[in-house]
Amino acid sequence: MKKKVTKNGSTRIYSVRNDQGIxxxxxxxxxxxxxxxxxxxxxxxxxxIMREGKDKCPSWEMAPGHRNAGKPYGxxxxxQYLRYVLTTRELExxxxxxxxxxxxxxxxxxxxxxxxxxxxxxxxxxx
Numbered sequence: 306m307k308k309k310v311t312k313n314g315s316t317r318i319y320s321v322r323n324d325q326g327i328x329x330x331x332x333x334x335x336x337x338x339x340x341x342x343x344x345x346x347x348x349x350x351x352x353x354i355m356r357e358g359k360d361k362c363p364s365w366e367m368a369p370g371h372r373n374a375g376k377p378y379g380x381x382x383x384x385q386y387l388r389y390v391l392t393t394r395e396l397e398x399x400x401x402x403x404x405x406x407x408x409x410x411x412x413x414x415x416x417x418x419x420x421x422x423x424x425x426x427x428x429x430x431x432x
Contacts, residue, residue: 319331319332319361321367323367323371323372323373323374323375324372325374325375325376326375327371327374327375329367329371329374330359331361331365332359332360332361332365333347333349333356333357333359333360333361333362333365334347334359335365335367335368335371336349336361336365336366336367336368337366337367337368337369338350338351338352338364338365338366339356339368349362351364352364380429380430381429381430381432382428382429382430383427383428383429383430384430385425386421386425386428386429389417389421389425390414390417390421393412393417394411397411397412
């Protein structure tokens with residue numbers, strides 16, 4: 306991995322290239338130790354402190370998703386499937402608010418995926 310430093314105003318942005326040559330910014334947002342809380346804020350799972358997206362530290366390690374970016378394999382879920390999941394979850398939330406469903410009775414993602422496959426076929430986009 307090559308390291309490059311660019312100047313952005315008064316802030317230095319460090320970046321590296323993964324094995325496929327894709328440029329990855331060396332910051333909290335691309336770190337293996339990044340955790341996202343329910344409110345959307347970031348926490349460093351290594352040091353147990355709150356972090357900003359552009360923060361970087363000496364313990365930074367590239368997250369697997371960034372390490373694999375650019376590899377010629379993988380699949381993309383279709384928009385139709387993602388809308389199906391979103392609609393299912395929204396309907397469940399409404400039913401919970403109205404008292405017709407308990408939180409524990411929500412369908413698992415595996416169940417939703419199986420229902421989708423039965424009705425529409427594969428959840429993956431054809432590219």
